[in-house]
Amino acid sequence: xxxxxxxxxxxxxxxxxxxxxxxxxxxxxxxxxxxxxxxxxxxxxxxxxxxxxxxxxxxxxxxxxxxxxxxxxxxxxxxxxxxxxxxxxxxxxxxxxxxxxxxxxxxxxxxxxxxxxxxxxxxxxxxxxxxxxxxxxxxxxxxxxxxxxxxxxxxxxxxxxxxxxxxxxxxxxxxxxxxxxxxxxxxxxxxxxxxxxxxxxxxxxxxxxxxxxxxxxxxxxxxxxxxxxxxxxxxxxxxxxxxxxxxxxxxxxxxxxxxxxxxxxxxxxxxxxxxxxxxxxxxxxxxxxxxxxxxxxxxxxxxxxxxxxxxxxxxxxxxxxxxxxxxxxxxxxxxxxxxxxxxxxxxxxxxxxxxxxxxxxxxxxxxxxxxxxxxxxxxxxxxxxxxxxxxxxxxxxxxxxxxxxxxxxxxxxxxxxxxxxxxxxxxxxxxxxxxxxxxxxxxxxxxxxxxxxxxxxxxxxxxxxxxxxxxxxxxxxxxxxxxxxxxxxxxxxxxxxxxxxxxxxxxxxxxxxxxxxxxxxxxxxxxxxxxxxxxxxxxxxxxxxxxxxxxxxxxxxxxxxxxxxxxxxxxxxxxxxxxxxxxxxxxxxxxxxxxxxxxxxxxxxxxxxxxxxxxxxxxxxxxxxxxxxxxx
Ligand code: 6R9
Numbered sequence: 001x002x003x004x005x006x007x008x009x010x011x012x013x014x015x016x017x018x019x020x021x022x023x024x025x026x027x028x029x030x031x032x033x034x035x036x037x038x039x040x041x042x043x044x045x046x047x048x049x050x051x052x053x054x055x056x057x058x059x060x061x062x063x064x065x066x067x068x069x070x071x072x073x074x075x076x077x078x079x080x081x082x083x084x085x086x087x088x089x090x091x092x093x094x095x096x097x098x099x100x101x102x103x104x105x106x107x108x109x110x111x112x113x114x115x116x117x118x119x120x121x122x123x124x125x126x127x128x129x130x131x132x133x134x135x136x137x138x139x140x141x142x143x144x145x146x147x148x149x150x151x152x153x154x155x156x157x158x159x160x161x162x163x164x165x166x167x168x169x170x171x172x173x174x175x176x177x178x179x180x181x182x183x184x185x186x187x188x189x190x191x192x193x194x195x196x197x198x199x200x201x202x203x204x205x206x207x208x209x210x211x212x213x214x215x216x217x218x219x220x221x222x223x224x225x226x227x228x229x230x231x232x233x234x235x236x237x238x239x240x241x242x243x244x245x246x247x248x249x250x251x252x253x254x255x256x257x258x259x260x261x262x263x264x265x266x267x268x269x270x271x272x273x274x275x276x277x278x279x280x281x282x283x284x285x286x287x288x289x290x291x292x293x294x295x296x297x298x299x300x301x302x303x304x305x306x307x308x309x310x311x312x313x314x315x316x317x318x319x320x321x322x323x324x325x326x327x328x329x330x331x332x333x334x335x336x337x338x339x340x341x342x343x344x345x346x347x348x349x350x351x352x353x354x355x356x357x358x359x360x361x362x363x364x365x366x367x368x369x370x371x372x373x374x375x376x377x378x379x380x381x382x383x384x385x386x387x388x389x390x391x392x393x394x395x396x397x398x399x400x401x402x403x404x405x406x407x408x409x410x411x412x413x414x415x416x417x418x419x420x421x422x423x424x425x426x427x428x429x430x431x432x433x434x435x436x437x438x439x440x441x442x443x444x445x446x447x448x449x450x451x452x453x454x455x456x457x458x459x460x461x462x463x464x465x466x467x468x469x470x471x472x473x474x475x476x477x478x479x480x481x482x483x484x485x486x487x488x489x490x491x492x493x494x495x496x497x498x499x500x501x502x503x504x505x506x507x508x509x510x511x512x513x514x515x516x517x518x519x520x521x522x523x524x525x526x527x528x529x530x531x532x533x534x535x536x537x538x539x540x541x542x543x544x545x546x547x548x549x550x551x552x553x554x555x556x557x558x559x560x561x562x563x564x565x566x567x568x569x570x571x572x573x574x575x576x577x578x579x580x581x582x583x584x585x586x587x588x589x590x591x592x593x594x595x596x597x598x599x600x601x602x603x604x605x606x607x608x609x610x611x612x613x614x615x616x617x618x619x620x621x622x623x624x625x626x627x628x629x630x631x632x
Pocket of ligand 1: 266311312313387388389390391392413414415416417418419438498499500512513514515521524525526
């Protein structure tokens with residue numbers, strides 16, 4: 001992280017206060033009071049929440065903290081799917097709609113809790129038939145279809161550890177993730193459908209597993225009927241084929257609270273992506289509690305989170321959180337611009353969505369096309385609207401609040417990370433909202449803004465965002481790389497360093513400014529500079545590459561690459577296009593550079609590290625700061 005960080009906040013004390021009814025009827029009640037209750041006895045606070053869920057065996061202790069390792073709900077046993085499915089089927093929600101899916105062609109599929117439990121159980125039995133056992137890793141590389149959620153829940157039911165890879169990633173990114181996790185099975189689909197086009201996922205998988213010795217089976221959800229993709233006997237299996245001739249019921253595997261539930265890869269500032277490991281008990285409690293209170297979900301809500309389950313937002317706020325709460329979840333493959341920029345507003349009107357959760361990049365895209373589009377639709381079903389993934393700038397806040405929320409719906413801008421597993425900072429429903437600021441820590445979480453030694457900085461001064469005590473859904477380790485886990489707690493001694501820069505206002509509200517390390521957030525997706533650089537360098541014409549994030553009005557950041565060519569190659573438009581294509585093929589469309597500049601030299605430290613901040617400062621016409629370590 002940076003050595004010094006100097007930002008002064010000019011306070012604009014502008015607040016929006018939602019109608020008092022929001023607070024009166026909210027699950028959290030009075031925020032201040034709930035927060036005081038948490039501080040008075042953190043274990044008792046979390047225990048009360050955990051008791052709302054079903055456990056096979058209760059815990060002996062709520063939290064055991066041996067810095068920097070935490071165990072939560074010690075010795076408790078559970079299965080998260082018993083809480084997401086069976087609990088509701090046994091109770092009053094047997095016929096309640098759990099999931100509604102809408103395809104681009106207008107097709108709709110609806111699952112009650114009972115039906116979803118049935119599908120998950122049969123698919124879980126199918127996986128067992130393939131030899132999948134508790135602790136085995138299963139890679140899920142699927143489009144946004146109900147089968148994606150069914151696959152995740154089926155893994156959780158039998159104790160297999162899922163590793164979901166976003167279907168926007170390409171061959172080498174997928175290969176790396178399969179190999180790191182040593183996945184035994186890959187679950188995929190023949191195609192994903194985006195903007196009227198079919199994208200062949202299966203060919204990407206087939207290429208990605210050529211050098212993946214751990215993979216024994218590939219399960220394919222075959223969407224295309226004419227002609228259906230052929231299956232290689234013994235190795236490739238049909239998604240619904242493995243559900244035939246299996247028992248209709250699948251008992252839940254008994255999981256220790258600290259058994260891993262899933263691995264999810266997130267970009268690291270250096271080296272390969274990190275396999276963030278979440279465990280069963282604490283993650284379940286965090287997902288359940290935050291979904292219930294931050295979105296203030298009520299029985300009648302119809303909830304839509306526009307993320308993909310390939311990201312943590314989808315894991316926690318499409319799958320585990322809302323289902324643990326017993327909500328009705330809407331998902332779709334429809335993109336916000338297809339067939340026209342009104343597609344999402346039309347869906348809100350048709351589905352009567354009441355709680356909507358999206359990303360600033362989407363909001364900024366909508367701002368660009370104008371308010372005529374949302375104004376054509378009736379959005380009065382909306383009750384609460386949320387944002388996640390990157391800073392929601394005040395202009396975007398105002399637009400979202402006025403045009404979508406009709407100056408009536410509270411906005412929950414939520415700060416959190418793959419590593420935190422659940423939302424950590426927001427403005428709880430009913431509290432005054434402050435544009436540009438995420439808000440305050442949710443009850444159960446303690447955060448601060450500090451200097452590099454962990455000393456709190458005065459209000460209005462920039463610093464590092466830190467978390468001061470363990471929380472149930474915190475990552476437990478980085479898969480096969482515990483040293484990288486320790487870094488989170490050792491960078492700033494005694495606290496969890498999130499890697500973000502922030503400022504605290506004099507009212508305690510927190511403004512998140514951006515990353516302190518070499519991660520670029522493009523359209524809300526976390527892209528590691530290291531991965532893009534190594535993709536570029538894997539091209540035969542490239543000797544060296546450095547990439548930076550450049551502010552972009554829509555995407556938040558766009559990737560700019562500086563490239564040194566190998567001798568014998570000359571810059572050309574053709575080569576630029578070749579490199580873009582190469583990155584697209586290796587890493588996938590999410591990581592494609594927006595701009596490539598050919599250079600002869602890159603600024604480096606004496607120890608040979610590329611100084612991206614110098615490139616960035618130059619690019620943006622800013623002061624590069626301390627360059628004493630720069631060679632030459
Ligand atoms: C959930 C998710 C984490 C990084 C995080 C921060 C940025 C997320 C934000 C936000 C400002 C918000 N971030 N939410 N920045 N305001 N409300 O996005 O996880 O993909 O791991 O990204 O995203 O920089 O450190 P992940």
